[in-house]
Amino acid sequence: MVFKATPSTLKILIIDDDRDTCDLVRRVLEKESYQVLTTTQPQSALRLLQHEAVDMLILDIMMPDLDGLSLLEALRRETNAPILMLTALSDPRVMQQCYDLGANDYLVKPFAMTQLKERVRRLAEKIPPRPVLDTTWQAHFRLDPEQNLLVYKDLPILLTPTESRLLRYLMDNAFREVGWEALYRAGWGEEILPEPTARALVENTVRSLLYKVQPESSETSLIQSTMGGYIFSPD
Secondary structure, eight states, rough: EOOOOOOOOEEEEEEOHHHHHHHHHHHHHHHHTEEEEEEEEHHHHHHHHHHHHOOOEEESSOOOSSSSHHHHHHHHHHHOOOOEEESSOOOOHHHHHHHHTOEEEEEEEEOOHHHHHHHHHHHHHHHHEEOOOOOOGGGGGEEETTTTTEEEEEEEEEEEHHHHHHHHHHTEEESSSHHHHHHHHHHOOOOOOOHHHHHHHHHHHHHHHHHHHOOOOSOOOEEOOSEEEEEEEEO
């Protein structure tokens, strides 16, 4: 069985070195009910795609460190998701180069918000239907993020605020691998610490969370570690 993607199920990644542009586009798309991630660092986008399931990308061209054309080429090796170029460059030759490298659409800055929303909507319609996942497990996991209270199989479990945020993120991405960087941002925010420290925080918090939810030894762990992160596999 499959279902057609809706805005609330679509995750869009915005890559633009201008923070104001990222924030503006994010706000516009979130009002349309899309899930939105942003980054001002091209290299971070490539790392994020290794652990995040992204349905669509919005990409600038003129960026430091790695220009948008090189990034577009690299992104196409990582994902088949639709890519919308959002740039101040109106040169037809650059536009054609983007299409040749795998872009799906091209919008020139400055742009009207109605244009942006329409381009995103059209690209969203081209995303193939997805298989319907078994969600019966959700009846056993009831999380109250305000109270940091999880009710698992009718047993109340008090979590720390950070554990609650991490579990919420894992639940939202059930059965998909999520990277430790994404989990760090879900638990502690965008300003990431040096890798050894940040990764240790994630590992320790996941270990504590798992002990609370699944204190007895079991052949099947609810949260399984991978080379790059974790997979939440609820029963």
